[in-house]
Amino acid sequence: MQQRFAALVVFGVLPLLGVLILAGCGPSEPQTSGTPVGAQRLSAGQYRQMVSDIFGADIKLGGRFEPGMRKNGLLAVGGSAVAMSPSGFEQYDTMARTIAAQVVDEKHRDALIPCKTAETKKADRACATTVLTKYARLLFRRPATDREIAGPVAMAGEAAEAKGDFYTGLAYGLAELLDSPNFIFRKDVAEPDPSASGKLRLTGYSKASRLSFFLWNAGPDDELLRAAGAGELDKKSDLAKQVDRMLTSPRLESGVRAFFTDFLDFDQFDSLAKDAAIYPVFGQKVAHDAQEQTLRTAVDLLVTQKGDYRDLFTTRKTFLTRNLGVVYQVPVAAEKEWEAHEFPMDDPHAGVLTQLSFTELHAHPGRSSSTLRGKAVREILLCQTVPSPPANVNFTVVQDTSNPEFKTARDRLTAHRTEATCAGCHKIMDPIGLGLENFDGAGQFRTTENGAPINASGEIDGVKFTDTASLGRAIHDNPSAAACLANSLYRYAAGRDFDPSEREWQKWLGQQFAKNGYRFPDLMKTIATSDAFYAVRDAGNGVREAQR
Amino acid sequence: MVAIMLRAGLACCAAILTTGFYAGASPVANAASADAAVTETGGAKARTLGFAVTSFPYALYKGAGDCPDGMAMAAKEIYLSAVFPAERQRLTKPESLKEFEQLAYHTKDGKDLCQAPDYPRAPQRTPQGKISYGMNLDGTTDGSATDTTCAHEKFTGPNGEAAVDNQTYRVLGCSSNYRGFPGEEGYLESLRNASFKDGGTTMLIEIMGVTNTQNDDNVTVGVYNGATPMMIDANGHMLPYASLTVTSDEKFRAVAHGKIVNGVLTTTPTDINLTYDFGGYPSYFHYKAARLRLELNPDGTAKGMLAGYVAATDVDLTPHAKQESAEMIGYDCPTFAQAVKRFADGFKDPKTGQCTALSTAFDIKAIPAFVIHPEDAHKTAAAAPVAAH
Incomplete structure (x- = not known):
């Protein structure tokens, strides 16, 4: 027996078993080569959240953000490519001054300024250094270097002397921190990897930022910064502990909401308009609540209930306000609060595709659009690409909703598709969108259009459906839906598209998602604890810190 | 309505529920037809239909030649x-x-005309036509006096309905602010209707226990003021299918028994109190022995009438007014007060023999709504999974 055991050790069978156990008896994470260090501009939501977390929820920003850039479907990916225009910087500067002035005002200074100065009419270098060092660490998501602090401290001193007020001077110093690219941009910093000669790894603080903005859509908290400073995020077990802590925090909800806001293109609501003569029920309150409804539905299903992501396309459980109750034509008892609602089985509302955030967003101002809805399903939810229409397309037939020959969208699109140049693309969009024709351009349910009954049957990737509910079921069962979500979440988390070296990893991620029952928090954990999420490589130019 | 304007002019709109009634029996209601499916509660068979009233003016018949002597004169005229x-x-x-x-606004001895209801005046100009909207409220065919009602002249309904009572029409029918100019709604009536849209007034009707929206001989009907304003669309129109909360003030929640025949709801007489808000001034009306007749339309809307007796003191608030403010709405206090007294036909004071209320009728137009009771509306949103953002 002893001999046999010795043989197992010698020939390495036991170590192999150990590896298999550690890997959860599944395929281990494929290796990737990493990507060059990068930087992302903080989103408006992240900026707001950081200011709120650091200085308090009552601090007003007093400025506007430059619009983000959506790249390959995600603002988070576009955030890695955007810089800042001079007018955009002016806005950041305005916000910086507004925020700083509030931090030092009489209402806030006792709580936010950790030192007392004896003489308020002149500079106090020691106190200014204490304050600015404290906030630089939180704003930069890492301890600031002496050089980074020196400038704002000098600025605070000069301004205090010039204005004859310590707090006014301090506000100038704080504004300089808030204007810094180290705050406005999430900059990756790499360092030599001591465990792999010649390779790079992200610093602990860079890892902390990636993790925190991904899971919470906010900067790292004190505990995460501490762990980063102590090198704990370089150890898989300690990293996993931090991820578990963050996944069980109430702040996870913010992270999930931020992802779905980006994933579902909700920024388009900012410019959404409807023809009031045709859709008088549409208004800004309804548009606001429509987004919130879907976000609440997603958070409830995915985080609170820990449900299967794919059920988002079939769930009848949602949350409503009275503004939404009017559109869905259901009672909402709560006057001001949100109220849980479950549509009955014979109701046409099932899944997010039938929610206003989808049906009203993906429609024209004065009519529904099977094409836009089909395109949105393909591009957003299935991550497929639909080619742009040729420049010389004649849309007359589609746009004329009063033509008695073509009463329904199906009639009009069938006529439109007779043009060979249009048929190819419409074939992949329209059959999906026609399944949602029971919802008009404002998302209200209807059974007829121009007096003609609406036929909401269709086919998606070979699967036939008869109505909106079965369309939702078809998308639920479509393998591309889950894969799309997994890929999008990773791209959102990393703020970039997949690297060619990540093809196997991408496949593995999808397998992990399926293995975990398509549970969204598990998918977040898979990404957050993966090597690939933090992997960086030298781009060959020796740059180890993202430049902005 | 007059009351409101007077109160507005005086800024003395104390929130009082004026009742000029004496208890007494009241006559029976009529019946009438359609289909309205809105809220479904309590299982598949018993349904609740909800409505929000969008228009509630006095039902004033506007026949040509109804006012051969001209319109009622104000004090200056x-x-x-x-x-x-x-x-x-x-x-x-x-x-x-x-x-x-x-x-013009004072008696010969300098007293405000509104404080002198018996000041000698020629009778108010009133409609001379024989047709009016309304219902037979006293149960008689000729309007002769009963133990509880006073003798009055009956009308014939525009559709030929016999023995219609509507003495309020006699008082208000030749007042330009109610009747309006040809093709126009009277100013005061437009103000009353605007209060629904402006959020000042919400009036809800709830038909409970409906097993068949065409014919059901046993339903319960609630008529309430609402506590939340009507919801308005992008064009300023009131939205159907809004969830609207019933007032928690029981004074303004009335319940009656009713039946539906061929899609028309009728209710048995009951007392209904309603409050309206006109431009920020609340007004209270107390309808005694009031009854509804509502056509329930297939599109979920309803239209019809509320008829009953309105307290003379609700119609004539001249004691609370000044003639200066009465002039603004186009009438003369003593003339009006005397007309109200003269035409009062219901709720006879057994001691004096004077009737204390006037038969009346209001047109109702209503859209489908979800009627939410306050105990449901004020539940905490425990079901909501996430904090407010």
Whole structure:
């Protein structure tokens, strides 16, 4: 027996078993080569959240953000490519001054300024250094270097002397921190990897930022910064502990909401308009609540209930306000609060595709659009690409909703598709969108259009459906839906598209998602604890810190 | 309505529920037809239909030639009609305005006309037509006096309905602010209807226990003021299918028994109190022995009538007013007060024999709504999974 055991050790069978156990008896994470260090501009939501977390929820920003850039479907990916225009910087500067002035005002200074100065009419270098060092660490998501602090401290001193007020001077110093690219941009910093000669790894603080903005859509908290400073995020077990802590925090909800806001293109609501003569029920309150409804539905299903992501396309459980109750034509008892609602089985509302955030967003101002809805399903939810229409397309037939020959969208699109140049693309969009024709351009349910009954049957990737509910079921069962979500979440988390070296990893991620029952928090954990999420490589130019 | 304007003018709109009624039996209601499916509660068979009222003006028949003597005169017109032309010319000059108003708005001994209801006046000009909207409220065919009602002349309904009672029409029917000019709604009526859209007034009707929206001989009907304003669309129109909360003030929640015959709901007489808000001034109306007749339309809307007796003191609030404010809405206090007294036909005071209320009728137009009771509306949103953002 002893001999046999010795043989197992010698020939390495036991170590192999150990590896298999550690890997959860599944395929281990494929290796990737990493990507060059990068930087992302903080989103408006992240900026707001950081200011709120650091200085308090009552601090007003007093400025506007430059619009983000959506790249390959995600603002988070576009955030890695955007810089800042001079007018955009002016806005950041305005916000910086507004925020700083509030931090030092009489209402806030006792709580936010950790030192007392004896003489308020002149500079106090020691106190200014204490304050600015404290906030630089939180704003930069890492301890600031002496050089980074020196400038704002000098600025605070000069301004205090010039204005004859310590707090006014301090506000100038704080504004300089808030204007810094180290705050406005999430900059990756790499360092030599001591465990792999010649390779790079992200610093602990860079890892902390990636993790925190991904899971919470906010900067790292004190505990995460501490762990980063102590090198704990370089150890898989300690990293996993931090991820578990963050996944069980109430702040996870913010992270999930931020992802779905980006994933579902909700920024388009900012410019959404409807023809009031045709859709008088549409208004800004309804548009606001429509987004919130879907976000609440997603958070409830995915985080609170820990449900299967794919059920988002079939769930009848949602949350409503009275503004939404009017559109869905259901009672909402709560006057001001949100109220849980479950549509009955014979109701046409099932899944997010039938929610206003989808049906009203993906429609024209004065009519529904099977094409836009089909395109949105393909591009957003299935991550497929639909080619742009040729420049010389004649849309007359589609746009004329009063033509008695073509009463329904199906009639009009069938006529439109007779043009060979249009048929190819419409074939992949329209059959999906026609399944949602029971919802008009404002998302209200209807059974007829121009007096003609609406036929909401269709086919998606070979699967036939008869109505909106079965369309939702078809998308639920479509393998591309889950894969799309997994890929999008990773791209959102990393703020970039997949690297060619990540093809196997991408496949593995999808397998992990399926293995975990398509549970969204598990998918977040898979990404957050993966090597690939933090992997960086030298781009060959020796740059180890993202430049902005 | 008059009351409201007077109160508004005086800024003395104390929130009082004026009742000028004495207890007494009241006559029976009529019946009438359609389909409205809105809220479904309590299982597949018993349904609740909810409605929000969008229009509630006095039901005033506007037949050509109804006011052959002209429209009812206000105090200034009355005064001018009694003086020589030269004096008339002098008083109507701008520099004479103060003197003119002093003369026109006061009795000979200087008392405000609204505090002198018995001041001698010619009878108010009233409709002379034989047709009016309304219902037979006293149960008689000829309007002769009963133990509880006073003798009055009956109308015939526009559709030929016999023995219609509507003495309020006699008082208000030739008042331009109610009747309006040809093709126009009266100013006061437009104000009342605007209060629904402006959020000042919400009035809800709930039909409970409906097993068949065409024919059901046993339903319960609630008529309530609402506590939340009507919801308005992008064009300023009231939205159907809004969830609207019933007031928690029980005074303004009435319940009656009813039946539906061929899609028309009728209810048994019951007392209904309603409050309206006109431009920020609340007004309270107490309808005694009131009954509904509502056509339930297939599109979920309803239209019909509320008829009953309105307290004379709800119609005539001249004791609370000044003639100056009465003039704004175009009537003369003593003339009006005397008309109200003269035409009162219901809820006879057994001691004096004077009737204390006037038969009346209101047009109702309503859209489908979800009627939410306050105990449901104020539940905490425990089901909501996430904090407010």
